Amino acid sequence: MTTTTPAATLTGAPALAPLLARGALLSPLKRPRPDADFPRTRLVLPGLRIDLARLAAYEQVCGFATGADALPVTYPHVLGFPLAMRLMSGRDFPLPLLGLVHTSITVTRRAPMPATGTYELSVYVEGLAAHRRGTEASVVTEVRAGAAATRGAAGATGPSGVAGAVGADPVWESRSTYLARHRTTAAHAPEEPSAEPPVPLPALAEWSLGGDVGRRYAAASGDRNPIHLHPLTARLFGFPRAVAHGMWTVARCLAEHGTPDAAAVRARFRAPVLLPGTVTYGAGNGRFEMRGGDGRRLHVSGEVAPYPAA
Numbered sequence: 001m002t003t004t005t006p007a008a009t010l011t012g013a014p015a016l017a018p019l020l021a022r023g024a025l026l027s028p029l030k031r032p033r034p035d036a037d038f039p040r041t042r043l044v045l046p047g048l049r050i051d052l053a054r055l056a057a058y059e060q061v062c063g064f065a066t067g068a069d070a071l072p073v074t075y076p077h078v079l080g081f082p083l084a085m086r087l088m089s090g091r092d093f094p095l096p097l098l099g100l101v102h103t104s105i106t107v108t109r110r111a112p113m114p115a116t117g118t119y120e121l122s123v124y125v126e127g128l129a130a131h132r133r134g135t136e137a138s139v140v141t142e143v144r145a146g147a148a149a150t151r152g153a154a155g156a157t158g159p160s161g162v163a164g165a166v167g168a169d170p171v172w173e174s175r176s177t178y179l180a181r182h183r184t185t186a187a188h189a190p191e192e193p194s195a196e197p198p199v200p201l202p203a204l205a206e207w208s209l210g211g212d213v214g215r216r217y218a219a220a221s222g223d224r225n226p227i228h229l230h231p232l233t234a235r236l237f238g239f240p241r242a243v244a245h246g247m248w249t250v251a252r253c254l255a256e257h258g259t260p261d262a263a264a265v266r267a268r269f270r271a272p273v274l275l276p277g278t279v280t281y282g283a284g285n286g287r288f289e290m291r292g293g294d295g296r297r298l299h300v301s302g303e304v305a306p307y308p309a310a
Contacts, residue, residue: 007030007042007122013082016222023089023097032180034130036094042124043083050079050115057220061213062248063255070112072172076121076172077105078221080141083123088139088178093125095137095180099237102246105175107265108307113145119171126175134181141169180219198301201282201289205256206277209244211276217248222287243272249300253288256281260306267302 056066057076064072074119089097113119146168151274214228226233227243246269256284259265278293291303 005230006045009088010043010045010083013045013048013079013088016082016085016224018167019082019085019089019248020097020225023085026091027098030096030180031227032095032135032182034128034135034136035056037092037127038094038125039087039090039092040089040125043086045083045121048119048121050081050117050119051297052115054220055115057216061216061220062250069114069116070261071115073107073109073254073263074247075176076113076119076143076191077107077134077141077176077247079119079143080121080174081221081223082125084139084141085123085178087123088137093137093165095135095178099181100299101179101181102176102269103179104177104266104268105174105250107172107263108170109172109261109263109265110169110307111171111172112261117145121196130184131179132184134179134184137178137180139178141174141176143172143203144168145171147157169223181304198289198298200291200295200298201284201287203280203282203291203295206293207252207279208278209273209276209279213244213248213275214242217245221245221247223247226237235283239272241272241277242275244275246300247273249273249290250302253281253283253300253302254304257283257288259302259304262307264307264309265302267300269300270298271301280282298310 010012025178052073054144055071058075059072062072062074086094088095088100118240120143122142124140126140129136129138159177205211218224218228223245227239228234229242234240250267250268254265273290279299280291280293280295282291284290286305287303290299291297292299
């Protein structure tokens, strides 16, 4: 039986650097498995205001128009990431932070979000699931606006018995999956999908990416994972060069593609983008993708649709 833990209300966004360090130090002690327990606390940050200078830096590095009144559809992920990291770097989170791979994200935006608005963030771990390559965690981020952003955090119970904030439905919410690779047993591992690789979408643009893209995105987002910053630090984790943030690849595609005011977005991260490098952007029929410069290697794929679906 799942127990209910009251939501924890924060007075400010946690600093990411200490969380990354804590997660790295605890990683060797973790023994991931799909039936492990996980933290049930919902972290809540009320009264959040947007740092407009940091937002402008994010818009520039991702290719969004700067100075727009509404937040880019991917920006709330940046706001919620420190809360997610606080949960995932904790001793009670069963997956090691080192080597954890962001595999997918779904986003629902129900209305435009003014950059000058006041918001309430909440983040919780929804659960764990078996994956053919290990164990996958699902992390949910919700953003409420207006009066709901300033109310207390006590109240209704959300998924998995997690206590949540009283208020209106979120104006924005996402669900991210993170994979910890480890050996699996026949009882736990789902079958390998047999689908053929997707046919490339029509190529609409080619982008030459500088070696500083990871550092620029890290400065705007706060995500300073060493694999994204320099070739030397990336090589320590098995990459030949620095790799672009997965959320940058999605944001760059959506900046080019565009999204309705009320939108549903799904994206899957397929392969890392090495920096510097050249990539091709393709799109058609509500779908988008980023491939290697030769069009063969698929890095990220996704789709955009109006919300609610017609």
